[in-house]
Amino acid sequence: MKNKLPLLITFMAGIIVIVSDFIPHRPFGTISGTIEEWFLIISGFAIILGNLSLFKVNLNKIQFKMENWQYSIVTLFSFILMVVLGVLWGMETNAGFLGHGESISSFLGDKKPFDYLFDNVYQNLSATMFSLLAFFIASAAYRAFIGRTFESKLLVVSAILVMLGRTTLGTYLTGWLPNSLDFLHLPNIASFIMKYPNTAGQRAIMIGAGLGIIGSSIRIILGIERSYLGGN
Numbered sequence: 001m002k003n004k005l006p007l008l009i010t011f012m013a014g015i016i017v018i019v020s021d022f023i024p025h026r027p028f029g030t031i032s033g034t035i036e037e038w039f040l041i042i043s044g045f046a047i048i049l050g051n052l053s054l055f056k057v058n059l060n061k062i063q064f065k066m067e068n069w070q071y072s073i074v075t076l077f078s079f080i081l082m083v084v085l086g087v088l089w090g091m092e093t094n095a096g097f098l099g100h101g102e103s104i105s106s107f108l109g110d111k112k113p114f115d116y117l118f119d120n121v122y123q124n125l126s127a128t129m130f131s132l133l134a135f136f137i138a139s140a141a142y143r144a145f146i147g148r149t150f151e152s153k154l155l156v157v158s159a160i161l162v163m164l165g166r167t168t169l170g171t172y173l174t175g176w177l178p179n180s181l182d183f184l185h186l187p188n189i190a191s192f193i194m195k196y197p198n199t200a201g202q203r204a205i206m207i208g209a210g211l212g213i214i215g216s217s218i219r220i221i222l223g224i225e226r227s228y229l230g231g232n
Helices: 004-022 028-063 069-089 102-107 113-144 150-165 168-174 179-184 186-195 197-221
Strands: none
Touching (some): 028 069, 113 150, 150 168, 168 186
């Protein structure tokens, strides 16, 4: 019964949401809207559980001096600091328990403490993280461009044509061709590749992802996929 009840609730909720997309009238539309509101409420509790899990995992690292446990101290300190600042003085136009903190905001350049740290610390750290990811992307692109197979060679040629077509060098290299051969201009070739083969590939990926979502949803609704219950 402990497993059957969640499976029954999942089945009923999934069927109602599917039927409401085809029959958006009462009672299906109303029930579907109520289920979506319940989902938002449950998501709020899931965020609380996620925060508690964050504390538990990092406290265990600190307690047992696991690898890189010093970063866990920074994580917990930053988390607590942002929560306290948001609760005391709020964020943006929302006031906290101590109001808007006009004196502190004037000292920080008309910004609340939470907004000041978010704009001047968090966003800079995020930009640094994405900047570091650029090196990994470049390394992955280099490995992908090694032409071992026909597909990889085709990828290399397409990438070179697109990169050249997006620069002034590409325009200079083929700019001398007459208008009758404008289809050989590198900018036009790059636009053709991005408009047709690239778009077709992206749509194929999206269709495949959509079919995968449908398949996973059907498995969950029918109770075949039970990983969310803690099983296999």
